[in-house]
Amino acid sequence: MSATRLKYFQTGSFAAGNRLVEPDQRAVQSDPQRANAITCGHRACQGCGEALGARYALDAALRATDGDLIATNATGCLEVFSTPYPESSWQVPWIHSLFGNAAAVATGVAAALKAKGNTHTRVVGQGGDGGTVDIGFACLSGMFERGDDVLYICYDNEAYMNTGVQRSAATPPAAYTTTTQAVGDQPGAAWGQGKDAALIALAHEIPYVATATIADLRDLERKVHTAMEIRGARYIHVLVTCPLGWGAASADSIKLARLAMETGIFPVWEGEHGDVVSVTKIRHRTPVEEYLKLQTRFRHLFAPVRRDDVIARIQARADRNIARFGLLEALDEDQLDEAVEVDV
Numbered sequence: 001m002s003a004t005r006l007k008y009f010q011t012g013s014f015a016a017g018n019r020l021v022e023p024d025q026r027a028v029q030s031d032p033q034r035a036n037a038i039t040c041g042h043r044a045c046q047g048c049g050e051a052l053g054a055r056y057a058l059d060a061a062l063r064a065t066d067g068d069l070i071a072t073n074a075t076g077c078l079e080v081f082s083t084p085y086p087e088s089s090w091q092v093p094w095i096h097s098l099f100g101n102a103a104a105v106a107t108g109v110a111a112a113l114k115a116k117g118n119t120h121t122r123v124v125g126q127g128g129d130g131g132t133v134d135i136g137f138a139c140l141s142g143m144f145e146r147g148d149d150v151l152y153i154c155y156d157n158e159a160y161m162n163t164g165v166q167r168s169a170a171t172p173p174a175a176y177t178t179t180t181q182a183v184g185d186q187p188g189a190a191w192g193q194g195k196d197a198a199l200i201a202l203a204h205e206i207p208y209v210a211t212a213t214i215a216d217l218r219d220l221e222r223k224v225h226t227a228m229e230i231r232g233a234r235y236i237h238v239l240v241t242c243p244l245g246w247g248a249a250s251a252d253s254i255k256l257a258r259l260a261m262e263t264g265i266f267p268v269w270e271g272e273h274g275d276v277v278s279v280t281k282i283r284h285r286t287p288v289e290e291y292l293k294l295q296t297r298f299r300h301l302f303a304p305v306r307r308d309d310v311i312a313r314i315q316a317r318a319d320r321n322i323a324r325f326g327l328l329e330a331l332d333e334d335q336l337d338e339a340v341e342v343d344v
């Protein structure tokens with residue numbers, strides 16, 4: 001599926017309306033006949049990036065399969081807010097797995113379909129970062145290495161939000177969570193821990209791996225569509241904002257996701273069979289401080305004593321991503337050398 005990158009006509013507002021592009025380039029959400037995987041009535045917080053990301057991802061998967069889709073869902077916010085018993089917001093066949101086995105349940109559904117001779121119904125597994133990167137990782141890795149015919153989507157809000165904001169292996173260093181308090185010389189989540197699930201997925205050399213954010217929903221839709229055109233194990237890691245867990249304004253959800261991308265904190269790329277094949281370039285290097293200061297999970301870096309040392313270390317991580325993935329064409333050689341040499 002091709003996609004035209006929109007220009008930002010309204011500089012500074014981050015807005016690019018459907019009215020500015022030709023009808024065939026408009027987002028499907030402007031179409032009253034659009035697919036609708038999650039209807040109104042769910043209990044997500046205002047501004048929940050996970051609700052938005054899941055809706056766009058599953059809508060895209062529904063369109064790609066003409067609605068012939070089954071979804072599995074790990075325990076977590078997405079599962080809880082969408083299915084308060086006995087109700088459900090889902091408009092697709094949907095099964096709640098355990099916290100740690102959404103990938104295995106998806107594999108089982110795909111195997112059952114195959115055993116029945118059904119080659120048309122497709123399967124999507126879903127989970128939060130805790131359910132994916134932590135407790136569900138063995139099931140996911142097995143799904144990858146066996147090449148099971150499943151698209152697995154991780155909605156990464158960088159902590160265990162459903163149970164009250166505990167650290168996961170996707171929580172960034174220095175972030176406050178209820179299990180990484182902002183105390184001591186190195187406040188917040190420890191440095192040198194955690195893992196990059198998308199790069200680990202890529203290392204399995206599966207047919208398709210991508211990262212995305214809710215700041216670029218057209219890009220997310222395109223990646224889901226691309227993934228659904230491929231058979232075998234596929235993985236998409238979506239950064240989704242969480243106003244509650246990040247201590248951010250609900251209205252800043254999209255802005256924060258965009259800042260995560262434009263600072264280099266969250267690189268957006270696509271990979272095939274073990275290689276990165278495309279990256280989303282950023283226009284200019286936005287200082288990480290712009291991103292950090294909008295979230296109370298990082299407020300201990302600004303008061304009562306400003307921690308320039310920690311902010312510089314986070315900047316170095318972002319710069320390393322920019323250099324590693326070639327995110328910013330404008331970086332000159334000296335800056336690139338400087339970025340890769342910083343010890344993070």
Ligand SMILES: Cc1ncc(C[n+]2csc(CCOP(=O)(O)OP(=O)(O)O)c2C)c(N)n1
Pocket residue numbers: 050075076077078099100127128129130131132157159160161162163168
């Ligand atoms: C085996 C097991 N341990 C712990 C839990 C409790 N639990 C439910 S959801 C959750 C955290 C979910 O975090 P994540 O996967 O990141 O999803 P989020 O809520 O952040 O979207 C935990 C610890 C559980 N359901 N099962």
Ligand code: SF4
Pocket residue numbers: 043044045046047048049050051077081157161162241242243244245
């Ligand atoms: S706690 Fe976060 S992830 Fe959960 S519903 Fe609220 S905003 Fe969404």
Ligand SMILES: [Mg+2]
Pocket residue numbers: 128129130155156157158159160161
């Ligand atoms: Mg989470």
